[in-house]
Amino acid sequence: MNYLSTRGGMPPTPFTGILLEGLAPDGGLSMPESYPKITRAELAAWRTLGYRDLAFEIFSRFMDDIPAADLRDIVDRTYTAQAFGSDDITPVSALEPGLHVLHLSNGPTLAFKDVAMQLLGNLFEYVLAKRGEELNILGATSGDTGSAAEYAMRGKRGVRVFMLSPEGKMSPFQTAQMYSLQDANIFNIAVRGVFDDCQDMVKAVSNDLAFKAKYRIGTVNSINWARLIAQVVYYFKGYFAVTRGDDEEVTFSVPSGNFGNVCAGHVARMMGLPIRKLVVATNENDVLDEFFRTGRYRVRPSAAVAQTSSPSMDISKASNFERFVFDLVGRDPKVVADLWRNVDAGGEFDLAGTPFFARLSDFGFVSGRSTHADRLATIRRIHADYGVTVDTHTADGLKAGLEHREAGIPLVCLETAQPAKFAATIQEALGREPARPAGFEAIEALPLRFDVMDVDVEAIKRYIEAHC
Ligand SMILES: *Cc1c(COP(=O)(O)O)cnc(C)c1O
Numbered sequence: 001m002n003y004l005s006t007r008g009g010m011p012p013t014p015f016t017g018i019l020l021e022g023l024a025p026d027g028g029l030s031m032p033e034s035y036p037k038i039t040r041a042e043l044a045a046w047r048t049l050g051y052r053d054l055a056f057e058i059f060s061r062f063m064d065d066i067p068a069a070d071l072r073d074i075v076d077r078t079y080t081a082q083a084f085g086s087d088d089i090t091p092v093s094a095l096e097p098g099l100h101v102l103h104l105s106n107g108p109t110l111a112f113k114d115v116a117m118q119l120l121g122n123l124f125e126y127v128l129a130k131r132g133e134e135l136n137i138l139g140a141t142s143g144d145t146g147s148a149a150e151y152a153m154r155g156k157r158g159v160r161v162f163m164l165s166p167e168g169k170m171s172p173f174q175t176a177q178m179y180s181l182q183d184a185n186i187f188n189i190a191v192r193g194v195f196d197d198c199q200d201m202v203k204a205v206s207n208d209l210a211f212k213a214k215y216r217i218g219t220v221n222s223i224n225w226a227r228l229i230a231q232v233v234y235y236f237k238g239y240f241a242v243t244r245g246d247d248e249e250v251t252f253s254v255p256s257g258n259f260g261n262v263c264a265g266h267v268a269r270m271m272g273l274p275i276r277k278l279v280v281a282t283n284e285n286d287v288l289d290e291f292f293r294t295g296r297y298r299v300r301p302s303a304a305v306a307q308t309s310s311p312s313m314d315i316s317k318a319s320n321f322e323r324f325v326f327d328l329v330g331r332d333p334k335v336v337a338d339l340w341r342n343v344d345a346g347g348e349f350d351l352a353g354t355p356f357f358a359r360l361s362d363f364g365f366v367s368g369r370s371t372h373a374d375r376l377a378t379i380r381r382i383h384a385d386y387g388v389t390v391d392t393h394t395a396d397g398l399k400a401g402l403e404h405r406e407a408g409i410p411l412v413c414l415e416t417a418q419p420a421k422f423a424a425t426i427q428e429a430l431g432r433e434p435a436r437p438a439g440f441e442a443i444e445a446l447p448l449r450f451d452v453m454d455v456d457v458e459a460i461k462r463y464i465e466a467h468c
Pocket of ligand 1: 112393
């Protein structure tokens with residue numbers, strides 16, 4: 001399996017050649033040359049596989065330049081009951097017949113990003129060791145992504161993580177989760193500023209190409225293709241959990257921000273999984289909902305991004321969206337490059353009235369939007385009707401999913417975080433804090449390890465130099 005760029009400017013490259021890279025050299029995103037097609041016979045055979053065996057089958061199709069025995073070992077070390085709470089890894093529960101929740105947040109940081117990041121940690125360590133190289137991951141976080149990356153990379157040989165976070169701006173729970181890590185290869189840096197300052201510092205360092213090359217600076221952001229493949233597995237697992245035969249169709253509803261999670265559902269569908277609809281659920285930051293309703297893709301300036309109570313979906317543009325548009329326009333890199341020439345210049349594009357817009361339904365996509373008031377109402381209703389507490393992001397997915405529910409078609413809503421991470425909004429909705437999962441009861445009391453820094457690009461460079 002070779003990979004291409006959505007903008008046509010990358011020679012065919014095997015999986016390990018794109019694993020550590022961010023954008024393709026032409027500014028596009030890597031995509032498989034074609035999707036591996038799963039026959040009905042294969043689907044039937046996969047139905048009874050455990051999570052690890054299923055992950056191995058799917059990864060083998062996309063990562064075929066890693067020897068099978070090595071890949072098997074990586075999968076077996078990643079998806080353990082110890083890391084994910086059970087051998088199911090992503091269990092499914094039923095709220096009522098035909099309405100299901102796919103639990104993706106049983107990993108070490110209680111959010112769905114662990115499913116992909118835990119794999120990335122082991123893949124990075126493996127490939128770096130093979131090459132005798134090291135990597136310094138530099139990132140900025142306002143909470144979720146940073147902690148998932150740190151818990152994935154802690155103790156990994158050849159990898160250091162330098163994570164910038166805004167001082168005093170994260171919840172006590174999130175702060176404790178990140179800063180309590182004592183691993184020698186994890187560096188938490190509390191910046192005296194806001195999240196955008198942290199992000200600007202990362203950009204400035206990455207734009208210093210000489211520094212970037214000398215210190216082998218890398219990232220683990222959501223455009224990483226391996227993260228996407230990792231997420232394909234649970235669409236299959238979820239499908240098998242709620243169907244009996246392989247002709248049945250299922251609809252998935254996905255709380256969406258950067259379009260990584262739901263893009264994995266698109267890949268599963270392209271491989272042949274009988275998915276009826278993919279519901280793209282957004283919060284008030286509805287750039288994706290607007291596109292799927294109207295054909296207009298209008299990136300917001302970062303100042304126009306609302307800070308919401310489902311903060312992990314607060315985005316101005318959806319960084320993986322270009323991957324789907326590549327498929328939508330018949331994989332013509334010239335069309336994609338043209339569209340993103342406008343987007344990258346801060347503009348927009350509009351597919352309304354084009355044949356591309358007419359094809360949207362062929363891909364199963366529909367969308368919905370949820371506000372703070374909707375979120376509170378959904379959390380209350382799910383709690384009242386089923387005795388279940390869901391987190392704010394999952395509530396957005398449930399709201400949009402239920403709007404698109406059809407009789408006779410199982411609806412699977414993806415749970416992307418545990419309510420304990422967003423206690424303030426749960427308190428607002430239900431009048432009490434959510435229960436803490438076992439092992440997290442006293443997390444705020446743990447000793448912390450972090451450094452404080454001004455908004456100063458030279459200071460972070462010196463810090464990295466000093467710790468390499
Ligand atoms: C990152 C995240 C999302 C959004 O996922 P995308 O892949 O960016 O669409 C939704 N919910 C939670 C809890 C997240 O952490």
